[in-house]
Amino acid sequence: MKREIWDVFDADGNLTGKTVVRGKFFLKPDEYHLVVHIWITSSDGRILIQRRSDKKKLMPGEWAATGGAAISGESSFEAAKRELFEELGIPSTEETLKQILHLKRRNTILDIWAITCDTDPKDLKLQKNEVAEVRLVTVEEFNEMVKSGNFHNYGKEYFEEVLSAITARKGATV
DSSP: OOOOEEEEEOTTSOEEEEEEETTSOOOOTTOBEEEEEEEEEOTTSOEEEEEEOTTOSSSTTOEEOEEEEOOTTOOHHHHHHHHHHHHHOOOOOTTTOEEEEEEEETTEEEEEEEEEOOOOGGGSOOOTTTEEEEEEEOHHHHHHHHHHTOSOOOOHHHHHHHHHHHHHOOOOBO
16 A cells, blocks of 8 residues: 655644655644545435445444545645545536535544535445445434434534535535
8 A cells, every 4th residue: 555645734724844644643733634524415415425444444334424634735625526536436526516614623624525416326436445335315314323323423513514514505416
């Protein structure tokens, strides 16, 4: 597996000029790396969720958001576009993929993106070492998964903000 290099940002989101190798570092309290989450909804309001591969070191087998860390030199949009295509085979553009939230959590700057996609889940091209399966769920089913612990717990405020943003969003469909 090739080394993944991340840029290091300051608390204001500015590049520091420093890079780190994934898994071989500890960020200081005032250092951050960029992470993206992508929330996919169908035009009828269902949410496409994914279960992480059982072989993943972090959160194996858990239902979670699509996403990952930006590699050195990538913008937030470029990272979201890459992760969405690598993990699910969903193409995107600046017209279809829209940033909906920007959060700072622990040592991450977390940008959350949304896209509307009506591709049948069985037609997606899953990156098997990352994604075990995908499923379309209603908002009610999603909320029940979160409540019962069957979806990764990103925190109450995270879910409230994300659900508010994705249910209010109307955008281009891929």
